[in-house]
Amino acid sequence: MGKGVEAALHCCVIMHWLAGRPVTSAQLASFFGLPPAYLQKTLRALVSDGLAEATRGQSGGFVLRRPGERISLMDVVAAVEGREPAFQCEEIRLSGRSGELGHRPGQCAVSRAMGRAELSYRTALAGQSIADVAGEAGSRARDRTIAAFS
Numbered sequence: 001m002g003k004g005v006e007a008a009l010h011c012c013v014i015m016h017w018l019a020g021r022p023v024t025s026a027q028l029a030s031f032f033g034l035p036p037a038y039l040q041k042t043l044r045a046l047v048s049d050g051l052a053e054a055t056r057g058q059s060g061g062f063v064l065r066r067p068g069e070r071i072s073l074m075d076v077v078a079a080v081e082g083r084e085p086a087f088q089c090e091e092i093r094l095s096g097r098s099g100e101l102g103h104r105p106g107q108c109a110v111s112r113a114m115g116r117a118e119l120s121y122r123t124a125l126a127g128q129s130i131a132d133v134a135g136e137a138g139s140r141a142r143d144r145t146i147a148a149f150s
Contacts (some may be wrong), residue, residue, distance in 0.1 A: 004042045004080045007034060011043065012076055013129045014149070015052065016068030017142050022061030023149055031148060049079035049145060068130035074122055076130070088116035 011028050017018040043062050046052035053065045064071065074102050089111040107115075134142065 001077065001081060004038075004045070005077055007039060007042050008033065008046060008076050008080045009073065009130075009133065011039070011062070012046070012051070012064065012071060013134045013137065014145055015033065015062060015064045016130050016134045017146055018063075018149060020063055021149075022036070022055050022059060022063050024061040027061070027149060045079050046076070049073055049075070051079055064130070068134060071130045072126045073128045073130070073133070074125035085115070085118055087111070087118060116122055 014028065014031075015023060025040045026036055028034075028043070029039040032039070039056065043052060043054070047054050047062070050065055051071055052062050054060070054062055089108070100127075
């Protein structure tokens with residue numbers, strides 16, 4: 001997973017803590033020391049996938065579109081990275097000298113193992129919400145972060 005997933009998850013936790021109060025991409029970029037254009041692209045992915053909403057105007061910014069309890073980590077990963085499987089079997093065993101051994105096309109043991117692993121990690125991510133992560137971070141982190149955006 002790329003850096004965008006980490007940034008998106010942290011931004012979602014902050015938006016959860018801010019409870020509907022808009023936060024700008026510039027504020028978030030400054031807070032995390034990230035390039036504003038980079039973070040803007042990440043936040044737009046959240047908006048495109050319906051996880052966040054962008055509001056315009058002087059008091060505009062980004063807010064979560066639904067409660068953090070209803071946004072899973074997998075939702076955020078899918079918004080930023082896409083929904084394609086992380087492992088793409090290219091059937092290399094059918095090429096070169098390996099291909100001369102008469103392997104049959106179709107899912108091999110490596111592909112099946114990677115599929116099981118991916119299902120496991122996607123299930124684990126789907127089972128944790130932004131609110132869960134925010135709670136795990138603790139009230140001290142929450143209070144300090146909210147104060148930084150006041």
